[in-house]
Amino acid sequence: MMQKRTGTYTLIAALCATLFLLPGCGEQVLVFHPVGPVGQVEKQMIILSIVMVSIVVIPVIALLWVIVVRYRDTPDNPTPYRPEWSESRTLEFLWWAVPIVIIGVLGFVTVQKTFALVRPPGKVINPLTIQVTSLDWKWLFQYPGQKIATVNYCEIPANRPIEFVLTSNAPMNSFWVPQLGGQEYTMPGMAMKLWLEADQPGVYFGSGANFSGEGFSHMHFHVIARPQSDFDHWVQRIKSTAPPLTTQQYAVLAQRTIVQPMSFSTNQPGLFEKIVSQDGGMYMRRDLMKGKVNTHVGTD
Amino acid sequence: MLYNVENFASHFFVLGDPLIYGADVSIVLVSLAIVFVLTYYKKWGWLWREWLTTVDHKKIGIMYMIAALLMLFRGGVDAILMRTQLIMPNMPFLKAQHYNEIFTTHGTIMILFMAMPFIFAMMNIAVPLQIGARDVAFPYLNAISFWLFFFAAMLLNLSFVIGGSPDAGWTSYAPLAGLTFDKGPGENYYLLALQITGIGSMATGINFFVTIMKMRAPGMTLMRMPLFTWSILAACIIIIFAFPPLTAALTLLLMDRLAGAHFFTIFDGGNPMMYVNMFWMWGHPEVYIVVLPAFGVFSEVVATFSKKRTFGYASMVASLIAIAVISFFTWVHHFFTMGAGPGVNSFFAVATMIIAIPTGVKVFNWLFTMYQGRIRTKLPMLWAIAFIPNFAIGGASGVMLAVAPADYQFHNSYFLVAHFHQVLIGGVVFGMLAGMYYWWPKMFGFMLNERLGRIAFWFFNIGFYVCFLPQYWLGWMGMTRRIYTYLPGMGWTFWNIISTFGAYLMGVGFVFIVLQILYSIRYGERDLTGDPWDGRTLEWSLPSPVPHYNFARIPEVTGRDAWWTMKEAKQKGEMQPELEPLKPIHMPNDSGRPFILSVLFFIFGFGMVFTWYPMAAVAFIGILLSLILRSFEYDTDHTLSVDEIRRTEAAYGRV
Ligand code: HEM
Ligand SMILES: [Cu+2]
Numbered sequence: 009m010m011q012k013r014t015g016t017y018t019l020i021a022a023l024c025a026t027l028f029l030l031p032g033c034g035e036q037v038l039v040f041h042p043v044g045p046v047g048q049v050e051k052q053m054i055i056l057s058i059v060m061v062s063i064v065v066i067p068v069i070a071l072l073w074v075i076v077v078r079y080r081d082t083p084d085n086p087t088p089y090r091p092e093w094s095e096s097r098t099l100e101f102l103w104w105a106v107p108i109v110i111i112g113v114l115g116f117v118t119v120q121k122t123f124a125l126v127r128p129p130g131k132v133i134n135p136l137t138i139q140v141t142s143l144d145w146k147w148l149f150q151y152p153g154q155k156i157a158t159v160n161y162c163e164i165p166a167n168r169p170i171e172f173v174l175t176s177n178a179p180m181n182s183f184w185v186p187q188l189g190g191q192e193y194t195m196p197g198m199a200m201k202l203w204l205e206a207d208q209p210g211v212y213f214g215s216g217a218n219f220s221g222e223g224f225s226h227m228h229f230h231v232i233a234r235p236q237s238d239f240d241h242w243v244q245r246i247k248s249t250a251p252p253l254t255t256q257q258y259a260v261l262a263q264r265t266i267v268q269p270m271s272f273s274t275n276q277p278g279l280f281e282k283i284v285s286q287d288g289g290m291y292m293r294r295d296l297m298k299g300k301v302n303t304h305v306g307t308d
Numbered sequence: 309m310l311y312n313v314e315n316f317a318s319h320f321f322v323l324g325d326p327l328i329y330g331a332d333v334s335i336v337l338v339s340l341a342i343v344f345v346l347t348y349y350k351k352w353g354w355l356w357r358e359w360l361t362t363v364d365h366k367k368i369g370i371m372y373m374i375a376a377l378l379m380l381f382r383g384g385v386d387a388i389l390m391r392t393q394l395i396m397p398n399m400p401f402l403k404a405q406h407y408n409e410i411f412t413t414h415g416t417i418m419i420l421f422m423a424m425p426f427i428f429a430m431m432n433i434a435v436p437l438q439i440g441a442r443d444v445a446f447p448y449l450n451a452i453s454f455w456l457f458f459f460a461a462m463l464l465n466l467s468f469v470i471g472g473s474p475d476a477g478w479t480s481y482a483p484l485a486g487l488t489f490d491k492g493p494g495e496n497y498y499l500l501a502l503q504i505t506g507i508g509s510m511a512t513g514i515n516f517f518v519t520i521m522k523m524r525a526p527g528m529t530l531m532r533m534p535l536f537t538w539s540i541l542a543a544c545i546i547i548i549f550a551f552p553p554l555t556a557a558l559t560l561l562l563m564d565r566l567a568g569a570h571f572f573t574i575f576d577g578g579n580p581m582m583y584v585n586m587f588w589m590w591g592h593p594e595v596y597i598v599v600l601p602a603f604g605v606f607s608e609v610v611a612t613f614s615k616k617r618t619f620g621y622a623s624m625v626a627s628l629i630a631i632a633v634i635s636f637f638t639w640v641h642h643f644f645t646m647g648a649g650p651g652v653n654s655f656f657a658v659a660t661m662i663i664a665i666p667t668g669v670k671v672f673n674w675l676f677t678m679y680q681g682r683i684r685t686k687l688p689m690l691w692a693i694a695f696i697p698n699f700a701i702g703g704a705s706g707v708m709l710a711v712a713p714a715d716y717q718f719h720n721s722y723f724l725v726a727h728f729h730q731v732l733i734g735g736v737v738f739g740m741l742a743g744m745y746y747w748w749p750k751m752f753g754f755m756l757n758e759r760l761g762r763i764a765f766w767f768f769n770i771g772f773y774v775c776f777l778p779q780y781w782l783g784w785m786g787m788t789r790r791i792y793t794y795l796p797g798m799g800w801t802f803w804n805i806i807s808t809f810g811a812y813l814m815g816v817g818f819v820f821i822v823l824q825i826l827y828s829i830r831y832g833e834r835d836l837t838g839d840p841w842d843g844r845t846l847e848w849s850l851p852s853p854v855p856h857y858n859f860a861r862i863p864e865v866t867g868r869d870a871w872w873t874m875k876e877a878k879q880k881g882e883m884q885p886e887l888e889p890l891k892p893i894h895m896p897n898d899s900g901r902p903f904i905l906s907v908l909f910f911i912f913g914f915g916m917v918f919t920w921y922p923m924a925a926v927a928f929i930g931i932l933l934s935l936i937l938r939s940f941e942y943d944t945d946h947t948l949s950v951d952e953i954r955r956t957e958a959a960y961g962r963v
C-alpha cells in the first residue's frame with residue numbers, strides 16, 4: 009500500500025518536473041539566459057537566494073508532511089502525545105539562529121552586489137551613451153555621440169559598456185531588457201543611469217515594465233547588439249537614409265500614440281536635458297549644470 | 309436641451325459595453341429582489357432594528373464578514389475576467405481601458421474592501437469574547453467604522469456603472485493618476501472611497517487597541533492573552549501608525565486633482581516620487597495589518613486541533629511585535645528600481661530580509677505545536693495546514709525579492725504578481741477562511757457541512773498552485789504585470805493557459821463555499837454545546853450564538869488557555885469556585901446615527917467625485933450636524949436586569 013503510494017507521488021513529481029522543463033527551458037526564460045555581465049551578476053544572486061531560502065523551505069515542508077502523517081488523532085495512534093509540552097530552549101534557539109545566519113549571509117552579499125551594480129561593468133573603455141525617453145506610448149532613443157535617434161528599437165555595439173540615461177516625458181515607466189540586466193525607472197524630471205552590456209551579438213527583448221496607461225502593453229522594443237564595425241555601418245546608414253528628428257517630429261512623437269520602429273538621421277542636441285529640466289528637473293539642476301546627468305542619489 | 313441631457317447621460321453612465329450593461333442589469337435585479345423579499349416578508353423593521361442600528365460587536369462582525377465575502381466575489385469575478393483575457397495572446401475579450409479598470413478595482417477591492425473587512429470581522433467576533441469583555445471600548449464608534457467601510461465600498465463599486473472606474477492601478481501612482489493623464493472621475497472615486505474607509509479603519513485600530521489594553525477580564529495579563537488577540541493588538545498598533553501617511557497622500561493627490569495644486573504633478577515643482585514614498589509607508593505595513601491577524605487565527609486553530617498548548621508562546625509574541633516594528637522600515641523595497649542609491653537600497657533590502665526571521669520562527673512554532681499532538685483535520689485545520697507550505701514558498705519568494713540586485717529582474721513582472729498572491733491568498737485568505745470556519749458555530753449556532761467544505765478546499769488549493777506557480781516562471785520569461793495583451797512567440801502562451809485554468813478551479817472552489825453555506829443554513833447541525841471543537845480560549849465557554857451581553861459573569865482568568873484550564877479543573881473534580889450572584893449589566897443603546905452619518909459621507913464622497921460642490925457641502929454640513937447632535941445625546945445606554953439575564957441564560961440551559 010505504502011509502496012504504491014510512494015510510486016504515485018514519484019510519478020506526479022516527475023510529471024510536474026517535465027512540465028516545467030518542457031516548453032521554455034531554453035532561451036525563453038530570459039532572466040536565466042543573460043548575455044551580459046550585469047544580467048549575469050543578477051542571475052547569480054537569484055540562484056544564491058533560491059539556494060538560501062531552500063535551506064528553510066524544504067525542511068519546513070518535509071517536517072509538515074511527517075508531522076501531519078504521524079500525529080493524527082486516531083484512537084490507536086502509537087506515537088507519543090504530550091499536550092503540555094510547549095517549551096524547548098534548544099529548539100527555539102535553533103530556529104532563531106539558523107534564519108539569522110542565512111539572512112546574514114544573503115544580506116552581506118546583497119549589499120556587496122548592490123554597490124557593485126551602480127558602477128559600470130568591467131573596465132570602462134569608451135562607453136557608449138544612449139539617452140532614453142519613455143513617451144506615451146513609445147521609447148525614444150537618442151545617441152548624443154553619434155547624433156542619431158531611434159524609436160522603439162535600439163542598436164548597440166556588443167562587448168562595450170552602454171550607459172543608458174533614462175527619463176520620461178509621460179507617466180513613469182521602467183526600462184527593462186531582461187537578458188542584458190535588470191530594470192530602472194524612467195521618471196519625469198529625473199535622469200537616471202543604468203549600465204548594461206551585451207557579451208554577444210543578438211536581438212534582445214525589452215519592454216516598459218511600469219504601467220503607464222492605455223497603450224502600456226504595446227511598449228516593447230528590441231535591443232540589437234552587433235559587432236562594433238557593423239554598429240558603425242548601421243550608424244552611417246541611418247545618417248544617410250533616415251529623415252531628421254525635427255522639433256515638429258518630436259511634438260508628434262510626444263502625442264499619445266502607438267507607433268512602429270523609426271529611425272532619425274539627427275538627434276536634437278539639448279532635447280534630453282530640456283525634457284528633464286522642464287518636467288521638474290529642478291531637483292537635478294546641479295547635475296544638469298555640470299553638463300552631465302547623474303543618478304540622483306540623495307535628491308529625492 | 310435634449311442633446312445636453314444625452315451628452316450628460318453618456319458621460320455619467322458608462323455606455324456601450326456589454327459587460328457593463330450586464331452589471332447594470334444585475335445590480336438592478338438584485339436590488340429589486342432584496343427590496344421585494346424584505347417587503348414581502350415584512351422584514352424592513354427587523355433589518356433596521358436588528359442590524360442597521362446595532363452596536364453589538366458580534367453582529368457588526370457578521371456584517372463585516374458578509375460584506376467581505378461579497379467583495380471577494382466581486383474581486384474574484386474581476387480576476388476571472390482578467391485571466392480569461394490573458395489566456396491567449398491577442399485575445400479580443402477585454403479592451404485595454406477595460407482591463408486597466410478591472411485590475412485597479414480588483415486590487416483595491418481585494419486589499420481594502422475584502423482583506424480589511426475580513427480581519428475586522430474576525431476581530432469583532434472573537435477579541436471581546438477571548439478577553440472576557442462584554443463589548444468593545446467604543447461600541448458606537450465601532451458601528452461608525454463599519455458603516456463608513458460599507459458605504460466607501462459601495463462608492464467604489466458604483467464607479468463601474470456611473471462615471472467609469474479608476475484605472476491607474478491599486479497604487480494609483482502620480483503622475484499617471486494626476487489630472488494631466490487621467491481626466492475622468494474614476495481616480496476621484498478611488499481617492500474618496502479610500503479616504504472614507506480609512507477613517508473607519510483608523511477608528512477600528514484605536515478602538516481595539518483600547519479594548520485590548522483596558523477591558524481584559526481580571527487575571528488576564530498580557531502574557532496570558534490568546535495569540536489571536538495578540539495578533540490583533542499588533543495589527544492595531546500598525547494601523548494607528550500607518551494610516552496617517554495614506555490619509556495625507558490621498559488628500560494631497562485629491563487637491564492636485566480637484567483644486568489645481570501641484571504636490572505630485574510633473575510641472576511647477578511637484579514631485580511624484582513623494583507620492584510613491586508616502587503610499588508605501590502605508591502600503592507595506594498594510595500587508596502586515598492583514599496578515600498578522602491571519603497568523604493569529606492559525607495559532608488558535610493549530611493549538612486547538614492538535615489538542616496541545618501553543619509551542620513557544622513567548623517567541624510567538626516577540627515575533628509579532630518584531631514584525632510590527634520592522635514593517636515600518638521596509639517600504640523602499642517597492643521601488644529599489646527608482647535609483648535611490650546603493651546605500652538606501654542596501655538598508656531596505658536588509659531590513660526586509662530581517663522580517664523573514666521572526667516569520668520563520670512562527671512557522672517552526674506552529675509545526676512544533678502539532679508535533680506530538682493529536683491532529684484533527686477539520687476544516688479550519690485543513691486550511692491552516694495548507695497555509696504552511698503555501699506561505700513558506702510565498703515568504704521565500706519575498707526574501708528573493710528583497711535581494712535588491714535580483715529585484716531589478718523581478719520588479720513589476722509576473723514573479724511579483726505570483727509572490728504577492730501567494731502571501732495574500734495563502735496567508736490572508738486561507739487565514740480568514742480558517743477563522744470563518746472556526747468561529748462559524750460561535751457566530752450562528754450551527755455547523756458548516758464538512759463534505760462540501762472539503763470539496764471547496766481541494767478545488768481552491770489545487771487551483772491556487774495551478775494558477776500562480778506558472779506565474780513565477782512567466783516573470784522569469786519577461787512577462788510584465790498589468791499588460792492586457794501580449795505577443796505570441798515569447799513562450800508565454802502555454803503557461804498563461806495553465807494559469808487561467810487554475811483561476812477557474814479556484815472559482816469553482818468559491819462556488820462550493822457558497823453552496824456549503826447555503827446548504828448548511830438549511831441542514832446544518834446545531835451546536836448545542838457552545839464548544840464544538842474542544843476549544844481552549846474563553847469564547848468557547850459561552851453558548852452559541854453568544855447572548856448579546858456575552859458573559860453573564862465576567863470570568864476569573866488563572867492562566868493561559870483559560871477555558872482549557874477550567875475544563876481540566878472540572879474534569880479532575882477540583883473544587884469549583886462559588887458562582888457569584890448575577891448583577892445587572894450595563895449595555896450601550898442601539899443607534900441609527902452611524903448608518904445615517906455614513907450615508908452622508910457617501911453623498912459627500914459622490915458629490916466630490918463629480919465636483920458637485922453644493923451637494924458635497926450639504927452632505928458635509930449634515931455630517932457636522934450629526935456629530936454635534938451626538939455630543940448632546942445623554943441617553944446612550946441602558947441596564948439589563950438580573951431577571952432578564954437569568955431568563956436568557958436559562959433559555960440556553962445555563963444557570
Ligand atoms: C482568487 C484568485 C485571484 C486571482 C485569479 C487573481 C488574479 C489577478 C490578476 C490576473 C491580476 C492582474 C495582474 C496584472 O495584470 O498585473 C491581479 C492583480 C492583483 N491582485 Fe489578484 N487575484 C486573485 C486574488 C487576489 C486576492 C485575494 C488579493 C488580495 C487580498 C489580490 C490582490 C491583487 C492585487 C493587489 C493586484 C494588483 C493590482 C494592480 O496591479 O494594481 N488578488 N490579480
Ligand atoms: Cu526619482
Ligand SMILES: [Cu+2]
Pocket residue numbers: 591592595638639641642
Ligand atoms: Cu512591502
